[in-house]
Amino acid sequence: MTYSLGAKSNAALVGVHPIIVSVVRAAIxxxxxxxxxxxxxxxxxxxxxxxKRGVTRTLAxxxxxxxxxxxHAVDLVPWIAGQPRWExxxxxxxxxxxxxxxxxxxxxxxxxxxxxxxxxxxxxxxxAPQSMKEAVAAxxxxxxGPDFIDGPHYELVP
Numbered sequence: 839m840t841y842s843l844g845a846k847s848n849a850a851l852v853g854v855h856p857i858i859v860s861v862v863r864a865a866i867x868x869x870x871x872x873x874x875x876x877x878x879x880x881x882x883x884x885x886x887x888x889x890k891r892g893v894t895r896t897l898a899x900x901x902x903x904x905x906x907x908x909x910h911a912v913d914l915v916p917w918i919a920g921q922p923r924w925e926x927x928x929x930x931x932x933x934x935x936x937x938x939x940x941x942x943x944x945x946x947x948x949x950x951x952x953x954x955x956x957x958x959x960x961x962x963x964x965x966a967p968q969s970m971k972e973a974v975a976a977x978x979x980x981x982x983g984p985d986f987i988d989g990p991h992y993e994l995v996p
Contacts, residue, residue, distance in 0.1 A: 841866050847875035854878040855908040855994050857948060861939045862912060862992075869935035871928040872917040876990060877901065879909030895986050900993040911993040929953070929989035930967035936992055937963040937970075952991030956980065 843851075843866050851859050862875060880888075880901040888894040900911035914936070916928035933951055937959045940946040946960035953970070954962060954977040962973045974987065 841869060841872045843875065850875040850878040851912070852878065853903070853907075853909050854912060855904075855906070855910050857943075857945055858910065858912055858992065858994050861936060861943060861945060861949060862914065864939035864943065865914075865932070865935040868938055869932060871931035871935070873914045873928075873932050874917045874922050876913040876915040876922055878912050879903060911991060913988075913990040914992060915990050924990070926971070926989060927967065930970040933970045933989070934965060934967055938965065948995055950993050950995050952986075952988030952993075953977070955985075958995060 843863065847866075851862065866873065878901070880899070882897070882902060885894065885897055885899050885902060889897065901909055901913075904910050914932050915922040916925060916932065917923075918925070918928065933953060936949065936951065937946060940949045940959050941963055946963055947958050949959045950957070951959060953974045956977065964970055964973065974989075978985065978987070
């Protein structure tokens with residue numbers, strides 16, 4: 839099945855850096871898991887609210903407008919039975935599609951996934967959800983203790 843972005847997803851991409859937008863648009867056309875762009879650019883007020891709620895741990899979010907005026911992050915959430923669902927198995931399938939799309943566009947070295955914060959997609963890319971799951975487990979072993987694993991999050995790195 840081929841998926842496409844809906845109106846809300848397209849609206850969430852407004853103001854996001856073109857590299858990320860291009861990768862997301864390519865990923866939705868090849869993914870095995872439908873997804874929604876849950877959030878792109880966010881305000882500082884929203885970021886502060888998310889900190890209060892424990893949804894984020896930083897005010898230096900790439901979702902905020904960066905010096906170039908663009909947001910450098912998106913949150914891609916699985917779309918299941920007509921609603922967003924934060925479930926890891928479908929999140930891994932989205933990560934595979936994002937990796938494939940970023941690799942095909944030659945920008946995997948510029949995309950970091952919130953499941954593996956210490957590497958870019960070019961450093962661990964894979965074509966299987968199980969391999970993504972194993973890569974997250976390996977990251978957790980490299981970074982023991984409380985860490986903020988954010989499966990829906992993708993961001994642009996310099």
